[in-house]
Amino acid sequence: MAFLDGLREFVKVHLNINIQVGVKTVNIIADPRADVVSFDETTGALKINWEKLPEDKIEDLKPVISDAVREHDALLLENRSKELLEEIKVTESSKEEQVFLSFFKGKIPDDDYTALRASLYVKRRFEEGAQKEEINRLKLDILKRYSKRGRNICDLCSAGYFKGLIKIYEELQRYPGFSNEAFLEVYNPIVDEGNLTVFVSGGRTEEQVRREIESKMSRNRQYGIHVLYIHGIGKSNIEKINMVIYDLKSKYSTLKIQSSEYQNIVSMKLTF
Amino acid sequence: MSQSLQEGIITFDANLKSEILSCFGKTVDDSGYIVERDDPSQRVLTPDGEDITLDEFAGIRKGSEIFIKADLPSLIELLDTLE
Numbered sequence: 163m164a165f166l167d168g169l170r171e172f173v174k175v176h177l178n179i180n181i182q183v184g185v186k187t188v189n190i191i192a193d194p195r196a197d198v199v200s201f202d203e204t205t206g207a208l209k210i211n212w213e214k215l216p217e218d219k220i221e222d223l224k225p226v227i228s229d230a231v232r233e234h235d236a237l238l239l240e241n242r243s244k245e246l247l248e249e250i251k252v253t254e255s256s257k258e259e260q261v262f263l264s265f266f267k268g269k270i271p272d273d274d275y276t277a278l279r280a281s282l283y284v285k286r287r288f289e290e291g292a293q294k295e296e297i298n299r300l301k302l303d304i305l306k307r308y309s310k311r312g313r314n315i316c317d318l319c320s321a322g323y324f325k326g327l328i329k330i331y332e333e334l335q336r337y338p339g340f341s342n343e344a345f346l347e348v349y350n351p352i353v354d355e356g357n358l359t360v361f362v363s364g365g366r367t368e369e370q371v372r373r374e375i376e377s378k379m380s381r382n383r384q385y386g387i388h389v390l391y392i393h394g395i396g397k398s399n400i401e402k403i404n405m406v407i408y409d410l411k412s413k414y415s416t417l418k419i420q421s422s423e424y425q426n427i428v429s430m431k432l433t434f
Numbered sequence: 435m436s437q438s439l440q441e442g443i444i445t446f447d448a449n450l451k452s453e454i455l456s457c458f459g460k461t462v463d464d465s466g467y468i469v470e471r472d473d474p475s476q477r478v479l480t481p482d483g484e485d486i487t488l489d490e491f492a493g494i495r496k497g498s499e500i501f502i503k504a505d506l507p508s509l510i511e512l513l514d515t516l517e
Binding site: 165169187188189190191192193212220223224225227228230231232235236237238239240241242243244246247250251276277279280283284300303304306307308 | 444495
């Protein structure tokens with residue numbers, strides 16, 4: 163790449179260091195303990211230490227850097243962001259994530275799709291045991307860009323609800339005249355509601371569902387929220403939800419239920 | 435991805451952000467926003483039309499001058515441009 167030659171030439175002309183082997187990467191550092199220039203012949207990594215450069219050499223280096231971007235299409239990136247970029251790439255390169263993401267690509271709005279990719283990275287860092295501070299910072303990135311909907315996508319992704327959404331899509335697809343809009347009619351309220359949602363998919367007992375609903379009702383009530391949405395897919399889950407709701411109605415006399423069923427998918431709004 | 439992330443990238447230490455910006459005729463105003471050195475009233479913009487502070491600054495790529503924020507969604511979008 164031409165800009166690498168430019169930087170090698172800078173080092174040769176201005177610092178009298180002749181690098182014979184090809185330069186592959188360039189890192190501009192600020193390290194009072196390091197040499198002005200270091201080059202690793204094995205990796206081709208060239209480090210230029212800004213702190214050790216005399217003022218006149220800095221002025222000579224500046225146009226070399228700006229030309230690298232403006233004329234030679236180089237990307238200039240701060241080290242930590244470069245690391246994060248590589249970590250995102252690793253997250254998305256696993257077969258499981260590729261299959262998961264490719265399912266949603268084009269089916270949900272573009273902004274939601276990017277928020278989902280970001281959420282997957284947050285989920286991975288959480289599972290790797292990242293500090294709470296880092297998780298909160300990453301979540302804030304999503305919230306700042308995509309507002310409440312982005313935060314909901316992150317929470318739903320962490321809770322595994324997006325896998326349930328795949329099942330919803332596949333269920334809807336079985337019916338004639340299916341279109342993506344039919345999926346979005348189910349999907350949009352779920353990502354808008356976020357934490358106010360209980361999603362019932364296979365593999366959960368009636369007791370587990372009941373506990374989650376009661377726990378979220380209790381939490382919501384504590385914060386002055388008197389509503390909870392329940393979504394479920396498939397005959398057995400719908401029956402499970404109906405049984406739980408039947409019990410809850412006798413336990414909470416003020417509980418009001420609005421229910422709609424559409425092609426094997428049930429949506430309920432509980433007001434309490 | 436057509437090229438590895440190593441290729442075509444110049445990296446820099448976080449504490450050199452101001453110096454790197456100076457290569458492009460930019461500086462930072464009293465509020466922490468990146469501005470044109472010759473016209474400090476003009477803040478630089480990201481492709482989304484947002485102002486960008488020194489803290490948020492992650493880098494620059496070609497396309498006139500495209501300023502990149504260091505947040506997660508911005509870096510995901512950057513990754514797509516490298517593919």
